[in-house]
Structures are given as structure tokens and as C-alpha cells.
Amino acid sequence: MTVKRVKGRWHNVFLVIRYLLMTLLGVVFFFPILFMVVSSFKPDLQILQDTSSLRAFLPVGELSFQNYVEAFERAPTERFILNSLLVTSITVILGLVVNSMAAFALSILRWRGQGVVLSIIIATFIVPFETIAIPLLLLVSRLPWIGADGIVFGWLNSYHVQIIPFIANAFSIFLFVQFFKSLPFELVEAARIDGAGWFQIYRRIIIPVSGPVFATVAILTFLPMWNQYLWPIMVVQQEEYRPVMVGLQYFFQLNVAWGEIMAYLSTITVPVLVLFLALQRAFIESIASSGIKG
Amino acid sequence: MKTRLYTLVFLLIALVLLAACGGSQPEPAAPAAQEKPAAEAPTTAPEPTEAPAQSAEPSKADPIKLSLWYHGAGNETERAILLQIIEDFNSSQDQWVVEMQDFPQASYNESIVAAALAGNLPDIIDMDGPVMPNWAWSGYLAPLELSEGALDGFLPGAIGKWDGKVYSVGLWDAAVAIYARRSVLEKYNIRIPTLDKPWTKDEFDAALETLQNSGEFEYALDLGMAWTGEWYPYAFSPFLQSFGGDMIDRSTFLTAEGALNGPEAIEFGKWWQSLFERGLVPGTSQDGADRETGFLEGKYALQWNGNWAALPPLEKYGDDMLFLPAPDFGHGPKIGAASWQFGVSATSQHKDGANAFIEFAIQDKYLAAFSDGIGLIPSTRSAAAMTKNYAPGGPLEVFFDLSKEQALIRPPTPGYPTMALIFEKALADIANGADVEATLDAAVDEIDADIEANGGYGFQD
Numbered sequence: 001m002t003v004k005r006v007k008g009r010w011h012n013v014f015l016v017i018r019y020l021l022m023t024l025l026g027v028v029f030f031f032p033i034l035f036m037v038v039s040s041f042k043p044d045l046q047i048l049q050d051t052s053s054l055r056a057f058l059p060v061g062e063l064s065f066q067n068y069v070e071a072f073e074r075a076p077t078e079r080f081i082l083n084s085l086l087v088t089s090i091t092v093i094l095g096l097v098v099n100s101m102a103a104f105a106l107s108i109l110r111w112r113g114q115g116v117v118l119s120i121i122i123a124t125f126i127v128p129f130e131t132i133a134i135p136l137l138l139l140v141s142r143l144p145w146i147g148a149d150g151i152v153f154g155w156l157n158s159y160h161v162q163i164i165p166f167i168a169n170a171f172s173i174f175l176f177v178q179f180f181k182s183l184p185f186e187l188v189e190a191a192r193i194d195g196a197g198w199f200q201i202y203r204r205i206i207i208p209v210s211g212p213v214f215a216t217v218a219i220l221t222f223l224p225m226w227n228q229y230l231w232p233i234m235v236v237q238q239e240e241y242r243p244v245m246v247g248l249q250y251f252f253q254l255n256v257a258w259g260e261i262m263a264y265l266s267t268i269t270v271p272v273l274v275l276f277l278a279l280q281r282a283f284i285e286s287i288a289s290s291g292i293k294g
Numbered sequence: 295m296k297t298r299l300y301t302l303v304f305l306l307i308a309l310v311l312l313a314a315c316g317g318s319q320p321e322p323a324a325p326a327a328q329e330k331p332a333a334e335a336p337t338t339a340p341e342p343t344e345a346p347a348q349s350a351e352p353s354k355a356d357p358i359k360l361s362l363w364y365h366g367a368g369n370e371t372e373r374a375i376l377l378q379i380i381e382d383f384n385s386s387q388d389q390w391v392v393e394m395q396d397f398p399q400a401s402y403n404e405s406i407v408a409a410a411l412a413g414n415l416p417d418i419i420d421m422d423g424p425v426m427p428n429w430a431w432s433g434y435l436a437p438l439e440l441s442e443g444a445l446d447g448f449l450p451g452a453i454g455k456w457d458g459k460v461y462s463v464g465l466w467d468a469a470v471a472i473y474a475r476r477s478v479l480e481k482y483n484i485r486i487p488t489l490d491k492p493w494t495k496d497e498f499d500a501a502l503e504t505l506q507n508s509g510e511f512e513y514a515l516d517l518g519m520a521w522t523g524e525w526y527p528y529a530f531s532p533f534l535q536s537f538g539g540d541m542i543d544r545s546t547f548l549t550a551e552g553a554l555n556g557p558e559a560i561e562f563g564k565w566w567q568s569l570f571e572r573g574l575v576p577g578t579s580q581d582g583a584d585r586e587t588g589f590l591e592g593k594y595a596l597q598w599n600g601n602w603a604a605l606p607p608l609e610k611y612g613d614d615m616l617f618l619p620a621p622d623f624g625h626g627p628k629i630g631a632a633s634w635q636f637g638v639s640a641t642s643q644h645k646d647g648a649n650a651f652i653e654f655a656i657q658d659k660y661l662a663a664f665s666d667g668i669g670l671i672p673s674t675r676s677a678a679a680m681t682k683n684y685a686p687g688g689p690l691e692v693f694f695d696l697s698k699e700q701a702l703i704r705p706p707t708p709g710y711p712t713m714a715l716i717f718e719k720a721l722a723d724i725a726n727g728a729d730v731e732a733t734l735d736a737a738v739d740e741i742d743a744d745i746e747a748n749g750g751y752g753f754q755d
Contacts, residue, residue: 048583049591134411141412155360156414233401234408239364249398250368255603 031057036269040067040262047258067263071251078241080247081268087162087243088225094167094220096214102168103176104202108188118177124170130230136165138232157238166225172217179213180206184269219276226272244268357391359728360647361416363406365634367396375660383654383735389646392418395495409432410541417642417652422524423464423632424704424714427456431708431752436640439649444656451631451693451701452673457752458706461582462635463652466670469697470529470629471617472515473589473597473607479616482508489619489695493564498621502574505595511575515569516594520580520726526718527704529598530566532620534626535702537562541717542661542741543740547707547753550741554717556735562623563730570725602669608689617692620700631701671697708751712744 034057039047039062050056071077105111140155155161183206191201207214221248229245236242248268251261303311308375362380373396395416401427408431409415418543419560421429429435445453445463454462479486484501487493493501505514518525531541539559542550553559569575576594587736589597590610603619606613620627636655638648661677664670665684671693678684678694685691704710720737722731745751 045587048587051583074370137412141414154412154414156412174689185391229401230404233405235412237397237405237409237414238394239367241396246398246401248487249400252398252400 005015012259033273036262037266041065042067042259042268044257044259047262063294067259068247068267071260071263071267074257075247075250075264076239077247077264077267080244081084083159084226084228084245084268087159088157088222091166091225092218092221093165094163095169095172096217097265098167099172099217100176100207100210100214101202103173103180104129104198104206106173107177107180108185108206109198121170121173125174133230133234140235155202156235157241159241161235161244162228162232162241162243165231166221171220172221175213175220176210176215179210183209239252342678354669358568358644358647360390360418360642360644360651361493362370362394362418362420362651363402363409364420365395365399365402365422367398369668372500372664375663377668378478378663379518379655379660380651383651386654387650388645389429390650392651393644407743413641415641417639417644417648418636419456419539419639420636421462423451423454423462423635424524424527424706424710425482426454426462426635426637427706428455428708428711429637430459430461433640435637436642437461438463438638438647438652439645440653444653447674447676448656448672449631449673449697449701451633451697451703452633452635454635454637454706457708463656464633464635464639464673465656465664466633466668466673467631467697467699467701468600468602468633468670469631469693470532470598470600471619471693471696473599473604474595474618475611475614475681476618477614478505479504480594486616486623486743487618489692489699492619492627492655493621495621495623502569502596503572504576506572508595510592511595512588512593514574514595516576516580516585516587516588516597517569518580519576519578519583519722520585522652522718522722524714526721527714528630529600530721532624532630532700532702533566533716534562536558536620536623536625537621539623540705541713542705542707542709544705547705547709548745548750550713550738555731555738558625559734563724563734565623566721567724567727567730570727578725601671604693605669605683617690617696625740627700628694628702629700631697631703640711668744709741709745709748716740716744723750 001217038059039050040058041059042050043062043066047056050061054059065109106114106121141160142153143155144151144153145155145158145160155164156223187205187209191205196204227245228243232241232243236246248261250263251257251264302444366376366377376394380394380744384391384441399566403422406415406419406429407673410429419429419435421435426435438461438533440460440463445460447461449467451462451467452464454464474486476486477499482501483562484503485493487497502514505511518529521529527541534540534554537558539556539562540553543553556605568576578590584593588594589599590607604617620629631679636652638645638652638673642648658674658680659671659679661672661674662680665677669683669690671690672678672681672684675694678691679686682688684694705713707713716737720733723733
């Protein structure tokens with residue numbers, strides 16, 4: 001009885017410590033966002049003055065929406081958001097389809113050299129994007145494209161130059177392969193016996209039970225695409241195709257417009273946070289509801 | 295499930311089509327951006343409007359389009375002035391039409407280099423002065439072909455020369471000075487230096503010690519350590535040069551040996567380190583906010599800052615505000631020079647038009663407009679006389695003289711961008727207590743290795 005009580009007491013102590021640590025971590029992650037949002041309502045001088053005290057995190061002083069008004073005046077913010085939404089969402093959707101199909105071929109189908117191909121794909125993890133950026137630039141600046149004006153050479157200054165190079169993704173394929181390999185192969189065999197084709201199996205058997213990995217890959221593709229910076233500044237010279245992260249640079253002038261920067265960041269971050277909170281719920285639900293039935 | 299799948303497929307097709315259309319049909323709302331730069335012509339379908347470019351004398355109905363890239367996206371004032379110049383130029387003749395595409399400054403250089411690699415440079419490029427030799431050496435730029443005397447009276451820092459040729463010209467320059475308050479200097483019996491008689495090293499050091507020991511300020515001097523990047527070589531290499539050292543041996547541009555690690559440079563390095571050791575200046579961990587407001591709030595007695603930041607303290611302190619010349623550390627007082635400048639791309643098929651535009655843009659009235667708009671120093675004395683700040687008796691007049699008398703351009707070599715990064719790191723390391731001689735030797739080795747790896751950057755015999 002005494003041992004149980006002592007164990008229970010220690011358990012409570014650890015629980016308190018754990019919650020304290022989690023709260024501390026939560027504060028560390030939450031405060032920068034709080035600072036950003038709060039500062040977006042303050043004038044530049046007040047933001048700088050408040051940084052030395054806790055006032056930096058409090059909505060005190062001279063508050064207004066002026067920074068938001070000026071952020072939208074200084075840069076075509078709505079255009080940048082639209083561009084990023086378009087580029088990101090198309091890349092995510094096409095990425096889910098292409099990479100899951102590739103993973104299906106690499107994990108469910110059986111063919112010669114499958115392992116070698118998968119190894120080569122995984123090996124590309126070690127090549128950072130910066131290494132291939134220039135060869136890729138030279139390639140896309142000469143590739144043909146069929147548009148309203150017929151065939152044109154060069155993909156620069158377009159949406160597709162920001163999308164197509166990022167659809168196929170080795171890490172996404174790897175995640176899909178790992179997940180598909182964990183599925184009972186009996187499901188596939190049963191479908192084959194019932195006369196299902198490979199595409200039918202992919203569509204009707206594999207996709208419905210793969211909610212978690214689809215949600216995970218969607219999140220992992222969305223974030224880097226939303227934060228794209230290096231590639232757009234290399235391939236997009238026209239303002240109407242610029243994404244949000246390039247747009248952020250509009251506010252770094254000789255005298256930096258801190259309030260407008262915070263307003264711009266809040267504008268482009270808050271919708272993403274909201275979206276991710278929604279997706280997180282779907283992610284958890286998909287895990288709970290996609291149990292394999294024998 | 296089936297319906298959902300078909301909907302998904304339909305959506306995908308629609309989105310891909312949308313992307314395809316977006317790529318080939320720029321919005322009519324942005325006509326300036328639709329024009330493909332001339333350099334792209336060999337790899338893209340020719341633009342109908344560019345066809346007359348082949349003829350020697352285009353008709354009035356078909357002016358040739360000249361593309362201009364500019365670094366000032368997000369700066370409405372600057373953009374408005376440049377657009378006005380473009381509009382004036384376009385309506386002043388019927389041979390050329392300039393169309394501007396602006397870029398954010400922070401990513402501008404990367405965009406230019408990428409465009410050069412992709413064969414997509416515009417006709418007219420603007421560039422930061424010290425970067426010009428690198429771009430000229432890399433084959434991005436063609437020498438300017440302006441009328442004789444077009445650059446007469448220009449500040450030396452506003453003319454971009456490399457390899458004996460002029461590649462760029464700036465509509466303004468920038469200068470750095472010591473911000474101070476007359477009342478503070480008088481209170482502590484510190485002599486107010488002049489352009490003719492700047493502070494000597496000993497005087498400067500004594501002034502800093504006096505101000506620091508007064509207890510009235512957190513630091514005697516704010517150097518702006520929070521402003522990393524180009525600020526370090528721009529603002530601090532003149533100290534080194536005034537000591538008698540340099541970032542590179544300017545007689546050959548082939549080595550930094552002796553210039554950056556010679557006795558004068560080591561003396562500079564030790565003095566530089568002592569500023570931090572004696573607690574006279576904030577260190578590399580300086581808060582950016584303090585840099586912005588420290589002098590205004592009275593935390594710093596003096597501040598090393600540029601003319602672009604001069605108006606707020608002038609408004610706050612009025613007649614008490616002073617802009618003092620750089621100290622003379624033994625080889626004359628020095629400050630940095632060369633700001634943003636215009637040049638013509640080497641791949642432009644209409645260099646005559648591009649030169650015509652640049653010559654049009656450097657009229658005094660436009661130099662004055664830029665100065666009034668964004669506070670920078672106009673490139674000529676006559677333009678300065680037309681401005682509110684730099685005219686004789688104007689509150690910032692001193693900056694024009696500082697720029698004229700003390701300015702030394704950063705080393706005009708294609709190796710400068712790499713050298714600048716190495717110099718910045720060395721200065722930060724020394725400020726943080728690194729051994730001066732070892733750090734400068736290491737910086738020399740790095741600079742020399744870069745020069746060698748690039749075949750001497752065109753300076754090799």
C-alpha cells in the first residue's frame with residue numbers, strides 16, 4: 001500500500017515536471033507568433049522601444065490597423081498570397097498523386113530492378129536543392145511549353161516553372177513506400193483474385209486505407225512550397241508570378257518598415273496556421289478511421 | 295467514391311490548364327512585365343513588337359521596347375520618381391519605350407545572376423556600385439557610351455569604372471559621418487572636428503574615453519554592429535584604409551598580402567578590438583532596435599551612420615545635431631562611396647537606346663528629385679543646389695562635401711563580393727576577441743585563394 005502511494009506521488013511529480021516542460025516549450029514556440037501579431041498593430045518606433053520589455057508581447061500603446069493598410073499598399077500582397085496558394089495547392093495535389101503512384105509501383109508491384117530504383121531515389125536525399133538549382137535553371141530556361149501562343153521555349157516567369165520541378169519528391173515517395181509496405185499484402189492478393197486491375201487496386205484498396213500518409217505528405221509538401229524563396233527569385237522576374245516569401249523583401253528598405261513586416265507576416269502566416277490546425281484534425285481522424293479490416 | 299475520384303481528376307486537369315495558361319499569358323494589367331528582354335530572343339519565339347528592332351531606323355509607330363530592371367520594389371517614392379523619368383523619356387522621343395520591372399533589393403543580385411545564366415538579362419540594369427566590376431568581368435555589362443562631358447561634375451563615387459572603362463553611373467551617392475550633438479561635445483570640452491581638421495586617432499580615442507567615463511551614456515559610440523552584411527566593408531574598411539591598410543593591394547588587385555595583414559592593418563585590428571575591450575562600443579550582439587533608436591534615446595553619445603538616416607535625429611535635435619567627418623588615423627580621413635548605379639547589359643540588342651535613357655536620367659532635375667524623395671546625396675553639385683537638404687546652407691550639405699573630399703570607393707575588382715564577406719567575418723571575429731594577426735592572415739589566405747581560383751579576375755598578365 002505504502003509502495004503504491006510513493007509510486008503515485010512520484011508519478012504526480014513527474015507529471016507536473018512534464019507539464020511544466022511542455023508549457024515552457026509551448027511558450028517558446030508561441031511567443032514569437034504572439035510578438036509578430038501584437039507588433040503588427042504598433043508603430044515602428046514603439047515596436048523597437050518595446051523589444052526590451054514584456055510590452056513587446058502585449059497589445060498596449062498606440063494600436064491600429066495602419067500597418068496592414070500600408071502593407072497592402074506597399075506590395076501587391078493579395079497577388080502574392082494568391083500566387084503562393086495556387087502554386088502550393090497544385091504542387092501538393094499533383095505531388096500526392098504522382099508520388100503515391102510511384103510508391104505503389106515500387107512497393108506493391110513486383111518487377112526487376114525495383115530495389116535499385118528505390119535505392120537511387122532514396123540516394124537523392126543527400127543532394128541539397130542548392131546543388132541542382134543552377135542546372136535546373138539552365139534546363140527550365142530552354143524547355144518548350146505549349147501555351148495559348150503555341151509552343152514557346154523557356155519556362156521562366158510562369159506558374160508551371162514553380163510547380164513542375166517540385167511535384168516528384170523522393171522523400172514523399174519514401175514515406176508512401178514505407179506506409180504501403182506496412183499494409184497487409186493479402187488485401188492486394190484478394191483484390192487480384194477478384195479480378196481487380198492494378199489501378200483499381202491503387203484507387204479502391206490502397207488510397208482509402210492510406211489517409212495518414214496522404215495527410216503527412218500533404219503537410220510536408222505544403223510547408224516548403226509555401227516558404228519557397230530561392231527558386232522563385234531565380235526563375236521569376238515578373239511581379240505577377242511572385243510568391244509570398246519573395247514579397248516579404250519589399251519591406252526591407254533602407255529604413256526597415258518593421259510594423260508592415262509584422263503585418264505582412266501575420267497576414268501570410270495566420271491563414272496557414274488556421275489551415276494546418278484544420279488539417280491536423282483531419283490527420284488525427286484519418287489515423288483513427290483508417291484501420292485495416294481483416 | 296467514384297464520383298469523388300472523377301471530381302478530383304477533373305479538378306487536377308482544370309488546375310494544370312490554369313497553370314499552363316498562366317504561364318503563357320501574362321496579365322494585361324502589367325504591360326511592362328509582358329515584354330521578353332532582348333537577350334531572351336534566341337531561345338524564345340520573337341515578340342511581334344520586337345521585329346522592327348532589326349531595322350536601323352524604326353518607324354514612329356513602332357518604338358523599340360527597352361527593358362529596365364530596378365532594385366527598389368516596395369519603395370513607393372523611389373518607384374514613382376523612376377516611373378516619372380521613364381515617362382518623360384518615353385514621351386521625349388519616339389524611338390524607344392522603356393519598361394520597368396522592379397525587384398526587392400534583398401534578392402536583386404541573385405535574380406540578376408540567375409537571369410544572366412538563363413540568358414534573360416534586360417537592356418538596362420541597375421546595380422550596387424561595388425558589385426559592378428564583378429558583373430562587368432562576368433560579361434553581364436557593356437561599357438557605357440555616353441556623350442562627352444555627360445559625367446562632368448559627378449561625384450567620383452557615382453561613376454562606376456573598371457578596367458579603364460565606365461560601366462555604370464549613379465543618380466546619387468551615400469556618405470557616412472559621425473552623428474553627434476554639439477551640446478554633448480561642448481559639455482565635455484571635446485573639440486568639434488571639421489572637414490579641414492578632422493579628429494586625429496588620439497583625439498578620437500580621448501573623446502570616446504571621456505564620453506564613456508562620463509557615465510551619461512551606455513556607450514560612447516555606436517558603430518552599427520547590428521547591421522551585418524555590406525555595412526561592415528562599407529562603413530569599417532575606411533578606418534582600415536585611414537590606418538594605411540586596405541582589403542587588397544590596389545596596385546595589382548592580385549593579393550591582399552601586405553594590405554590586409556601588414557603592420558598598418560594589424561595596428562587597425564588592434565585598435566578595432568580595443569574599442570570592444572574598453573567597452574566603448576556595443577559588440578556584435580547589438581540589438582537591431584538599439585541601433586535604430588539608441589542615439590535618439592541618448593544611449594549612445596556618438597553614432598557612425600549614413601546620410602539616409604540623418605533626418606530623424608535632425609528633427610529631434612535640430613541645430614544641436616552635428617554630422618562630423620571621419621577621423622584621420624594617419625593616412626587621411628576616409629569614408630565609403632558608390633551606391634546604386636545604372637548600366638547597360640552586354641546582351642542588350644539596343645545599347646544605343648539604353649545609353650540614351652541613362653544619359654536622359656542623369657539630368658540634374660532628376661538627381662534632385664531622387665535626393666528630395668529618398669534623402670540621398672545628388673551626384674552633382676549643381677543638382678545638390680536644387681535640393682532642400684543638400685543645397686548651400688541645407689541641413690545635410692555637409693554630406694556632399696564629405697562624399698567629395700573623403701570618399702574612397704571599395705576595391706573596384708570582380709573579387710569584391712567574396713572579399714567583402716571575408717572582411718566582414720574577420721572584423722566580427724576580431725571584435726569578439728580573436729587573435730588579430732592570425733585572423734587577418736587567415737582572411738588574406740582566403741582572399742588570395744579566391745583570386746587565384748578565378749584566374750586573377752582579369753588582372754593577371
